[in-house]
Amino acid sequence: MTKSIAILTALLAGTNAAAQDLTYTLYGTPGLIEMPTAQAAPDGQVTGSLGLFKQQQRGSFSFQLTPRLSGTFRYAGIAENTGPGTDDTFDRSFDLRYRFLDEGQFGDWTPAMAIGLQDFMGTGKLSSEYIVASKSITPALIASAGIGWGRMGTQDGFANPFSVLGDHFTERDTSGVGLGGKPSFNKFFTGDAALFGGISWQYSDKLTFKAEYSSDAYATEANLGTFDVKTPVNVGLSYRWKPEVTLDAAYLYGAQIAVGATFDLNPRDRAVVSGVETAPVPVRVRGQNTAAMASWGITSGTTVSDAVRIGLRPEGIALNGLTIDVNTARIRYTNTRFRSEAQALGRVARVLTQTLPDRISRFTLEPMQAGIALSSTTLQRGDLERLENTARAASDLRAAADFGDAGRTSPLATITDPDHPAFTWGIGPYASLIMFNGNDPVQVDIGLELKARYQISPNMLIKGGIRQSALGKRTLAEEFDAPNDYYDVRTDGPKYGVHGGPVITDLTLSHYGRSGADIYSRVTVGYLEQMYGGISAELLWKPVDSRLAIGAELNYAHQRDFDMGFGFQDFDTVTGHLSAHYSFDNGFHTEVSAGRYLAGDWGATFALDREFDNGWKVGAYFTLTDMPFEEYGEGSFDKGIRVTVPTDFFLGNASRSEVSTSLASLSRDGGARLEVDGRLYDIVRDGHVGGPMGDTWGRVWR
């Protein structure tokens, strides 16, 4: 056998592939040990990190929102908050960083430079602002130097150079921040400034040594006697244990040992690029026999619609309707397997080439979800035959396709698919996290869950769930103080289900409809969520090729009993919102909803998400209402960070499931919305060419 050396080089499109490994601070931000550098993570990077030493324990979540802008949400435990022997406290904080200059941007001498705000809207315990420059001295050695304010202006501080701009900058306002949660604009870059700097030296692929001169003197802690800075010099090392996991150790201020761990993940870098789901049937060219279907274990049906149904079965696609009119076949189907409706559509089209008679020359495909047809795509059979396996098959097929609103149901023969029974159920364990509840950072509830659903008709569904916690009767976590004039619409939440018996998580009857071209409707009745039952009704306008959608929702909510049985308490309310959603071509998605919230407060919610076409979403939101900040309580107003992760990203197998997590800074009574399952927007746009179906069109031939 001939031995031949297989040479294959995939050239990287990126530019800074040779750049030094990025290291992180104990704050979870790009930098040295406690001090930042001007480095940035790759675009889109999601980073979770822990930085632990005796005086502080920090857990951080960072996101590189654009190549230059990144943000961090942090939850820190601070020991002995008011002096030796006193209680610890927990503190939430947000950072923003902007790298305004790239290394080498204006010639070799240019360093990278960044400006940052640390803890700019929390209670201010970690507040700092900084400007920092970093420069590679050799490929393995990076030096950084910067100027800091706030905490970072306390070690050998000097008069603020910005004082020339006005007296405002001379002194930093050290009065309390009250309820926190608002950007402390009046403090930015004020008070004494100090210099910091350091170097990182990459000894090997895995090991980097770091040393820094910190400008944080831990002044507050030193005054309280809870931390003793012996030297401003910190030393440490980073060890890249796995490509995505870095471990850190440091000796801080000559006083305490610190350990850290950083977990990186980039939504733009999927290990299983195309997914490992099995191949679709190939296109059958008219005139050929249908032998290929047998290789997929598909025997032909007795009727055409039977054959199509059997052909779609291995793909996890249910046939809802099929009509053949002279030379056009019109089909409605429900994809239960593929995240991308484009991929499902491509598979349906190929099954149709295998199963439909040769005289049919045109396919009209109408994907359905929740029993409503989402759009219509018309393909010429000749284009499928001509383009299969060519290099530009996806874009050429898109150019040749006609996209439109789904047609009316009337001429369509409806089919009941016996492969997808009306009644399904499941029983299994559940685990849920109760985050940032009072002074407990995380509570875990585990137990057993029974779920069931009964499909009355394609667009009418009864579903429900019962949970039994394994924890038994629980005692309440330390309660929020909610001394306001509003009803405890959300701060009552922790009281639910603590009795230890079985609880009904939800039990609803929902109806979805098409009220006209581009208009969709939903009505949901029953036990909608943990705290409320009632009626929720929704209308959505979303043309198939539009990146704009407008929605209206009206709800009547009645508070459920704390035992989460069938009973209700006295409180009821009407809430409703008008919403506008806009999805920009560059991946950013905005949403504004204005209306009346659960506590009767009026206001608006603003959200900005970065949506990756592979299903990842990372974003932030805030709600401002007419509830005064002092009535809202700690945090001043509702805000948070949310992340959605598609499970097929990791597993490789096709799946429509995803995991969503919201890190609300605090869940209180202001700006609270009813939680209703199955809102229209995400269901509808998923099947639109001006939405995820179009954004994932590259998968149409996968």
Add this chain to the structure above:
Amino acid sequence: MMIRNVAICMAFLGGTIACGPLNKGGMSARALETVGVMTGLRKAAPPAPSAIPTAALAAGPGNVLMVTLLRRGAVAPLTRVGENNGVVTWRTAKGVTLSFQDDILTASRGLNEDLMGADVDGVAAAIRAGTGTTQRVHSFLDSEDQIKARALTCTVTTIGPETITTVAGPSEAIKVDETCDGSALRFTNNYWLDAIGGNIVQSQQVLAPSVGFIRVNPL
């Protein structure tokens, strides 16, 4: 019947077993699997190589391809499942398909990085001639579900006679190399031509950057 199923399910609960259609690949199973893959403790399952079924060998000449994924050393027989405009599609028992235009790979489906399509007109003729310059376009999905089309310019050169060993035994063949270069990809494919008829009796062709090369032996 359902009640009994529930009872059996209940007996297993407490472990991580979940039952019922709504729990297939349920929360716990998914979470465990996801954590495993994320931490690198478990790699996402690749399609397993399959042994050569005697039925495939018995199918006769022209109906079976033996394909080796060189990077993994996995071997699988593929059977012919369709032909579209000169492109023949073959399938493994595990559901991976490969498509060839005149013995030149143009597509794969079911691998962790598929060749989504390729324009290879003129390549087979240049290989048989043993010389020439050809143009290829290969397309791949990226991590964000977009198609990346890679244009390549290739030079075909005859290396010379070599003895190769196939299922049929050792035989004399002429080795021809095709070296391709583009802005994002660079590789050399090898072909062995039948010394008498000039047919491609074995080849090593690139599939995708993270999958590497396949060796193809028609039976």
